[in-house]
Amino acid sequence: MKSFPLLSDRRVLIALAVVVCLAVAGGAWALLRSGSERSIPASEYTELSPKEVVAKVPVTATLESRHQVALTTHLSGAVKTVHVRVGDRVQEGQVLAEIDISGVQKEIDTQLAQQMTTDAANLSAVESARLQHQQLQESVDQGLHPQITAAEATLRQAESQYGEAEQVFVDKRGNLEQGADADVHAQAAAVDTARRNVFTAAVEAARAGMATVNAALGPEADTITPVLAEVESDQRYAGAQRNLTTAQENYEITLRRINQDLATQQRAVAQAFAAKTEAAVALEATRLGVQQQLASNATAVEQARRGLAAAQSAAGQSVSRLQVDVNAREARAPMSGVVTAVGAKEGTAAAGPLATIADPGRLVLKANVKELEAGRVSVGDEVSFTTPATGTREFRGRVLTVSPVAAAAPAETAGQTPRPEFPVEIEVTGDLNDLRIGGSAKAQIITEKEQKALAVPREALIDDNGKHSVLVLRPAGGKHEVTKVPVTIGILTDFEATVTGVKAGELVLKQAANHRDSVGQQVRVG
Missing domain, CATH: 2.40.30.170 (Efflux pump adaptor protein, beta barrel domain)
Structure with missing residues (x-):
């Protein structure tokens, strides 16, 4: 007995039943869409109510x-000890790591030894210069300086010779000037005055010349004022010398009329006076030269002291810089916080950030x-x-x-x-x-x-070339009519948009695209 024909008949009956059902359903849907009894379920619309809308x-x-701060160090020595790990909380000033500064300490010891040697040499130079100055000053104060003493002796001898020549002349003139007229006495007085003026001018000229030399050798040389003073002194000396020459010549002429020996003796007096003047000038120059030497020695003492101070200062600064390195051997936290990175490794050079504090x-x-x-x-x-x-x-x-x-x-997106x-x-x-x-x-x-905004789903919006609207179900004769209402968009999120142009409580279709053909139609809601 075969069952295949029966199975085939059943398949045909099932197929016919499906077709009939589809036809009936299609007709019913068509009747629902075309008729006034179309119903829209609550799941397809939303009732507007004020709420908070946030765009994120x-x-x-x-x-x-x-x-955050990365702690570094200028030291190049190896890291001796690391005291922190990532995640540790630290306080400002806390020691995070220690650097080996043994090399720095050796350099300090070497420089201190060199400084002691240099200080000893500089102190010796200061003492030598001070001693030279002291010895010269004592010889001057006690009147034992050989050059000054010799110049003083020369001046005394010249004064003695001048006095003797003057006395001989006075004796002869006393014997021969009996009854001489007043002109002779006036000429003699003029000669004496001219000689005093020449002596004074010569000494002043010598002093002015030495003042010019001293000024040129000084630390703040003023070459104008001393030179002007020297020129004035030289001019006064030259004038006094001319006056003396004229007075002596007139006096000698007068004396020759009286007595030739008297005139000859007067020339001897003049020569003795010239020798005395030269000796006085030489003594003054010697004294001024010694004073210049004293000033030079004092300057040498001061320079030696300054050299000592400068050497000590330079050495002190160098040691101080090294001492800063010694004090920096402890790397301390610049602020309180959390250690977020530790770059220091014990036994390796302190290069880069030792630690980072946040x-x-x-x-x-x-x-x-x-x-x-x-x-x-x-x-x-x-x-x-x-x-x-x-x-x-x-x-x-x-x-x-x-x-x-x-x-x-990112690097992985290269290309x-x-x-x-x-x-x-x-x-x-x-x-x-x-x-x-x-x-x-x-x-x-x-x-x-x-x-308190009114919001609709983004799918409820209809965009007509930039003008937006929504479909609202508004009451009409016991039913609702699908109405297209223009709106203005406010906040627009991924899911909804705030709108104005509608009222709270109104019903808005969620999927506007599914109901655009229903505008103007009456429907039931529920």
Whole structure:
């Protein structure tokens, strides 16, 4: 017995039944759409009611400290000891690491030894110069300086010879000038006056010449004033010398008329006077020369002292610089905070940052915002965020900066054309407990917020070349009519938009695209 024909008949009956059902359903749907009894379920519309609408830009961020300091050292010695690890909390001034300064200490010892040797030599030079000055001063004060003593002796001899010649002349003149007229006495007085003037001018000229020399040798040379004084003194001496020559010639002429021997003796007096003047000038020059030597010796003493002080200062500065290195052997925390990195390794040279300290009380989120969303983010925008370590606990912040320059593309995207992203920095405000530096965070940047707004799903919007509208189910004779109502968009999020032009309580179709052909039709809602 075969069953295949029976199976075939059943398949035909089932197929016919399906076709009939579809036809009936299609007819019913057509009748529902064309008729006035069309019904729209509650799931396809929303009743407008005021609520808070917030526009957010989601970002993935990294928690960092807003203030952190990398501790470095200028020392090049090896790291002797490291006292901290990443994550340790430290206080300002706490020793984080120690540097080996044995080489610096050896250099200090060497320089101190050299300084002692140099100081001994400089002190010897000072003492030698001081002794020379003292000996010269004592010889002058006691009248034992050989050059001055010899000059004084020469002057005394010249004065003695001048006095003897003058006395011989006076004796002869006393015997022969009996009854001489007044002109002779006047000429004699003129000669005496001229000789005194010449003597005084000669000594002053010698002093002026030495003053010019001393001024030229001084530390602050004034070559004009001494030279002018010397010129004036020379001119006075030359004038006095001319007056003396004239007076002596007139006097000798008169004396020759009286007695030739008397005139000859007067010439001897004149020669003795010239010798006396020269001796006086030589004595003055010797005294001034010795005074110059004393000044030179005093200057030498002062220079030796200055040399000693300069050498001591230079050596002291060099040792002080090395002492700074000794004091820097302990690398101390520049502020209180948390150690976020330790670069120092015991036994290796202290190169680069020894450690990095971050302030856990001033945290920021750093993130990149996509180009399309960067224009929506502004400084001061509120931020909420969560971290994996704190679960659903929500923290707060505000936008500090929005960079106008795109972030550099990651190395792994080389050769591609990545979409630009712009760095954003967010200050964490309020509670900081349990937040960890270096951790990640999911943040929501609140770009717009509106209280008591009327919002519709984005799919409820109809866009007619930039003009927007929604489909509203408005009551009409016990039913509702599908009405197209123009609206103005406010806040636009990924899921909804705030609108004006409609009222609270009105019913708006959620999927406008499915009902655009129903505008003007009456329907039942429920």
